Amino acid sequence: MKTLSKSASHLKVAAIGCGIAMTLASTQAVSASRDYISIVGSSTVYPFATVVAERFGKTTPNPTPKIESTGSGGGMKLFCSGVGTGHPDITNASRRMKKSEFEKCQKAGVTDIVEVLIGFDGIVLANSVKTKQISLTRKDIFLALAKNVPAPKSMQDEFTTAQTLVANPYKTWKEVNPTLPNVKIEVLGPPPTSGTRDAFAELALEGGCKKITWIKAMKKQDKRAYKALCHTIREDGHYIEAGENDNLIVQKLDANPNALGVFGFSFLDQNADKVQGSLIEGNAPTFDTIADKSYPISRPLYFYVKKAHVGVVPGIEGYLAEFTSEKAWGGEGYLTEKGMIPLSADVRRASGADIKALKSMSGEGL
Amino acid sequence: MSKSSKPNATTERIRQTLAKRYRAEKRFRLYGVVAILFGLLCVATLFVDIIGKGHGAFRQTYIQLSVDYDADILGISDINDAQQLALADFSGLVKKSLRTRFSDVSGRKDKRQLYRLVSNSAEYDLTDRLKTAPALLGQSEKRWVLADDDIDTYFKSLNSSDGAFVGRTSEKQQQWVQSLIDAGQIELRFNSQFFSNGDSREPEQAGIGGAIVGSLFTLFITLALSFPIGVAAAVYLEEFAPKNRWTDFIEVNINNLAAVPSIIFGLLGLAIFINFFHVPRSVPVIGGLVLAVMTLPTIIISSRAAIKAVPPSIREAGIGIGASPVQVVLHHVLPLALPGMLTGTIIGMAQALGETAPLLMIGMVAFIVDVPGGFTDPATVLPVQIFLWADSPERAFVEKTSAAIMVLLAFLITMNTFAVILRKRLERRW
Numbered sequence A: 001m002k003t004l005s006k007s008a009s010h011l012k013v014a015a016i017g018c019g020i021a022m023t024l025a026s027t028q029a030v031s032a033s034r035d036y037i038s039i040v041g042s043s044t045v046y047p048f049a050t051v052v053a054e055r056f057g058k059t060t061p062n063p064t065p066k067i068e069s070t071g072s073g074g075g076m077k078l079f080c081s082g083v084g085t086g087h088p089d090i091t092n093a094s095r096r097m098k099k100s101e102f103e104k105c106q107k108a109g110v111t112d113i114v115e116v117l118i119g120f121d122g123i124v125l126a127n128s129v130k131t132k133q134i135s136l137t138r139k140d141i142f143l144a145l146a147k148n149v150p151a152p153k154s155m156q157d158e159f160t161t162a163q164t165l166v167a168n169p170y171k172t173w174k175e176v177n178p179t180l181p182n183v184k185i186e187v188l189g190p191p192p193t194s195g196t197r198d199a200f201a202e203l204a205l206e207g208g209c210k211k212i213t214w215i216k217a218m219k220k221q222d223k224r225a226y227k228a229l230c231h232t233i234r235e236d237g238h239y240i241e242a243g244e245n246d247n248l249i250v251q252k253l254d255a256n257p258n259a260l261g262v263f264g265f266s267f268l269d270q271n272a273d274k275v276q277g278s279l280i281e282g283n284a285p286t287f288d289t290i291a292d293k294s295y296p297i298s299r300p301l302y303f304y305v306k307k308a309h310v311g312v313v314p315g316i317e318g319y320l321a322e323f324t325s326e327k328a329w330g331g332e333g334y335l336t337e338k339g340m341i342p343l344s345a346d347v348r349r350a351s352g353a354d355i356k357a358l359k360s361m362s363g364e365g366l
Numbered sequence B: 001m002s003k004s005s006k007p008n009a010t011t012e013r014i015r016q017t018l019a020k021r022y023r024a025e026k027r028f029r030l031y032g033v034v035a036i037l038f039g040l041l042c043v044a045t046l047f048v049d050i051i052g053k054g055h056g057a058f059r060q061t062y063i064q065l066s067v068d069y070d071a072d073i074l075g076i077s078d079i080n081d082a083q084q085l086a087l088a089d090f091s092g093l094v095k096k097s098l099r100t101r102f103s104d105v106s107g108r109k110d111k112r113q114l115y116r117l118v119s120n121s122a123e124y125d126l127t128d129r130l131k132t133a134p135a136l137l138g139q140s141e142k143r144w145v146l147a148d149d150d151i152d153t154y155f156k157s158l159n160s161s162d163g164a165f166v167g168r169t170s171e172k173q174q175q176w177v178q179s180l181i182d183a184g185q186i187e188l189r190f191n192s193q194f195f196s197n198g199d200s201r202e203p204e205q206a207g208i209g210g211a212i213v214g215s216l217f218t219l220f221i222t223l224a225l226s227f228p229i230g231v232a233a234a235v236y237l238e239e240f241a242p243k244n245r246w247t248d249f250i251e252v253n254i255n256n257l258a259a260v261p262s263i264i265f266g267l268l269g270l271a272i273f274i275n276f277f278h279v280p281r282s283v284p285v286i287g288g289l290v291l292a293v294m295t296l297p298t299i300i301i302s303s304r305a306a307i308k309a310v311p312p313s314i315r316e317a318g319i320g321i322g323a324s325p326v327q328v329v330l331h332h333v334l335p336l337a338l339p340g341m342l343t344g345t346i347i348g349m350a351q352a353l354g355e356t357a358p359l360l361m362i363g364m365v366a367f368i369v370d371v372p373g374g375f376t377d378p379a380t381v382l383p384v385q386i387f388l389w390a391d392s393p394e395r396a397f398v399e400k401t402s403a404a405i406m407v408l409l410a411f412l413i414t415m416n417t418f419a420v421i422l423r424k425r426l427e428r429r430w
Helices: A002-032 A046-059 A072-079 A099-107 A138-145 A152-157 A195-209 A213-221 A223-231 A246-255 A265-270 A287-291 A316-323 A345-356 B005-058 B082-087 B090-101 B108-115 B121-132 B149-157 B171-182 B209-240 B245-258 B262-274 B284-308 B312-320 B325-353 B357-361 B382-390 B397-426
Strands: A038-041 A066-068 A090-093 A113-128 A148-150 A165-167 A187-189 A239-241 A260-264 A275-277 A298-306 B059-068 B140-146 B186-190
Touching (some): A046 A066, A046 A316, A072 A090, A072 A099, A113 A195, A113 A265, A113 A316, A113 A345, A187 A246, A195 A223, A195 A260, A246 A260, A246 A265, A316 A345, B005 B397, B059 B090, B059 B149, B090 B108, B090 B121, B108 B171, B121 B140, B171 B186, B209 B245, B209 B325, B245 B284, B262 B284, B284 B357
Parallel strands (some): A038 A066, A187 A239
Antiparallel strands (some): A090 A298, A113 A260, A113 A298, B059 B140
8 A cells, every 4th residue: 555655646736746747848948949929018018019010910920929917016127037049029108117137237237238218108188978078277186186185275376485295185076276167186096106196296287286385395305205205196995996998088078077086098099989188288198299298198109129139039129120110119100009198209319320229228217 | 281371381482473474574584585596696797798799700700702812913933932932922922912902992092992902911811722722823702801801890780770880990991891791702710720820910810729729728727737736635644644634734725725816926936937947938837836725725625525435434444454554545445536636626726717917927927829738838828818908999899809718717617627527426315
């Protein structure tokens, strides 16, 4: 009995060993060389990068690049983990690379990185077409959505002197600004893991926060407190985290006409029958207003290329050429049809030349 | 029995409460019926919603163009020159046919709108056509090409009860569609590409072919690893292992693992298989490995239950006539337990087929256009494809998402039905 049980357990060990050995043997061959480009990063850039990748795959003999949507931060982490075909070649980001990330890259041996600014993405506040369009300022947005705001009583004297902060007392839009309708503040937006939320906090909330003079002065004295005040979104049920799926937010807005939603411009573009963008400082989010910066809540989109992989993984240069061709990122290119706001022609020309020369970023000014 | 008044009092009480107890029983049954009806209603709503949204995806709008394979536009002088063919301007060909069909369109902006009637896959389609039939150069033919997704959504909604969905189509485009309808040059056709194509960012070209193949490769790896390991572990634990603290510990752990959220297995796969063993990301091998680890507890538990159900008399009889324990297990216990094991395995596989969370960690949530050709090609799986489409801004992806859910449900129902049939057919009761 004992010997039998032993042999059975040996059998089992052998089976597991076989399985692992088999898979490892097959993978060793793969990780040595990879014939497709591996791209990771932002879910905001994903819809644009995938279009380019698909066209690139169809028009060249190279296989279609593989694109993972990991979020900007997750993409940077993977990208900066090292050089070699086991690591991605390109990472997309809906913000610029941070200094800390650049340093991490350098430490891991990813020294030469080509930075490509591809265009802009607008973030919109929108409500259902069943109700009236709303016109907001960034200050309204800050007062309605920040966790702490200046005490309302002292708001009269033009925000010049330092004031006490209180937990956000506003329950309706009318309380924030008498010109706004008397409806409950209900904003559906992405959760903290999302790059859209970060950008929304930075561009809309901080944009409004800065309008208050004494808070602006605070930036110089205590940057951390300033950031905490301007970037923290309230958690008392008026800002509702609706998950990463922007389509879901559109559906919820359709069902609840009193709510506003926060999402990317391309979703507004595709769902114009259901939702309308709110005016921000008098400007509706349209293709043109975002492009000429009169609509204030827009963010840059980037991707970063590992120079050490150019020539090792086939097709990277071709992919760059496709992405930076006029028919893709140009003023009337196919990326604009997907909702990306293009760079101005001058910027395109200048950075296009840098990209062709594969100019590495220096890491200064991050 | 001497006190005759007491039983009378009891019967009296029973008589009084009888109606109440009957009512209670009726209510109890009613609760059960209501619960089942509620469940059925939910399932029915789900199915009606999904089928209502998704049925449209199985048909796609095609537009008929009369294409003139003009060698000058294409820039081809020698049809056998592959280089020339690769560089040829087939989009010019498509544009030319659209311009000839709608000859009154002028102005750059209008022309751009006109070109947007057809999908950009039209040029690839013509490229392939000319490659297979080189004699067409210089000839012209009528050819059905895919319509753009905006046009497709508009055309499909024309006869809907809620009115036409205009979406991003312009008034001009709607007029052109009307003129195509009048001429019979636009129609819905069965969307075979939906089953053969990989993912695409153009909804009209997107298909679940790549995801199905990826799922098959991944499940093959999962089955090949988890079934033998699971059965071997179950046989050993049930038939040979001594009952001591160690085996108890292992048993508790296996039961625990069956209840662990699947994302944990993804993290495990990332830490062990990718970071330690350097298995590449996003390939069926790594997906299969992770899902195998995930389904192992299910298979082990159901296999052990199946082995336990084989009556001891069969083992005793086998040993009694001189068979060794291994012979008893291989010749008698395993064949009798096999139907139960297979049922457990199929249910485990169905669970693995529907899983997305663990795959998130190991890079299988990715945009992959090319249909995978092997175990080490980047691949994605059906539920991930659904997840990705549900997140896409394009309106036309709504019906694709629902259609993909229908296909996934069909697979799951088939597998589970197969498991039930297997159990009914082969199971023996003692």
